[in-house]
Amino acid sequence: MTGPGDDFDGGWDNLVTLVDSRWVHRSPRFPDREAQLRREAELLPWLAPQLPLPVPLPEVVSQHPLTVRYGYLPGGPCPGTSAAHGTAMGRFLKALHAVDPDQAVRHGARDAGSWHAELQETLARMERDVLPLLPDEVATTGRDLLSRMGVQPARSGVVHGDLGPEHIRVVGDRVGGVIDWGDSCVGDPALDLAWTMLGASPAFADALAAAYEPDEQTLARGRDWHLLGPWHEVLYGLGEGGPAFVESGLAGTVARLQR
Incomplete structure (x- = not known):
């Protein structure tokens, strides 16, 4: 116990x-x-x-x-390999992103303006503190990524904001729950596609796409969120996390930008 x-x-x-x-x-x-x-x-x-x-x-x-x-919601981390899990998560995200954002704000969600302002601050920190740490061969690609991410998304919706293996709990072929909603807000729905579409296996991602039906603009923005993921790890390492997070975050950033 x-x-x-x-x-x-x-x-x-x-x-x-x-x-x-x-x-x-x-x-x-x-x-x-x-x-x-x-x-x-x-x-x-x-x-x-x-x-x-x-x-x-x-x-x-x-x-x-x-x-x-x-x-307690039982289950283990989602490996991102099962089509059944992908279908379940596609239906989940379709429902989540269709929730009335104004009502969500009335019930405690951060509003889109606050979310976008916080994103701008984070991007500025990344430009100041992370970009200079990147090797020359990916620095331009990284700078272009930050520029694209600063553009206001075409639409806003209620998002989880931190969907990854640890926050999707599975039991066998069933998704038992979605946890850790600390980053939830009214923001860019493409953020929830970063790992689910770009970090998971083709079987999971294809099943999710069939259920969710993202348009090309949303999918392209999801790819950019996936590229940006390790930059947050670097920032965390430069703050409370320590040098190990800086090192692993930079390695992940370079690997994704090179791909």
């Missing part, structure tokens, strides 16, 4: 513990992460009935320190 002091997921933003093999407790690792945890607690109970897959239903159980809990 996992106790209250045992961090069982090692996330960047929150300390996550499993209590009595039943409850997931989450508390912010840093004070500036508290707001996003409160947004999750407000948004997800409203959002859950509109989605075809389970999501956490968090409730605040302590204010000092802030702690929210939800019932």
Whole structure:
């Protein structure tokens, strides 16, 4: 049995513990992460009935320190190789991105303007702190990527914002839940295609595309989000994460830009 002091997921933003093999407790690792945890607690109970897959239903159980809990959603990380998983996630994303964004903001989601302003700040940090670390052979490609990502997306929708293997929980051929909604907002739907379409296997990605039916503009933007992914790891390493994250993030950035 996992106790209250045992961090069982090692996330960047929150300390996550499993209590009595039943409850997931989450508390912010840093004070500036508290707001996003409160947004999750407000948004997800409203959002859950509109989605075809389970999501956490968090409730605040302590204010000092802030702690929210939800019932444990069983399963392991999604390997991104199963067509069945891809179909389920395509249907999930189609439903998520169709949610009324104005209603979502009323229920705690960050609005599109706030999201875009934060993106601009992040891109500026990447240009200042990450771009100079890139080798000359990919620096121009990296600069062009940052320029493209600064353009306002053609449409906005409710997005998860951090879909990857660890946040899609699977049990056999079934997707058991989608967790960790700290980055959710009204933003660019293509962001949710970064790993699901570009990082997963062809079987998963093709099945997701058949269910979701992205247009070419959205898919191209998803490719750019995929290229940008490791840049966030570098920024995290330059901040709280330390040199190991800088090294691995730069390696991933160069590899993706070269491809």
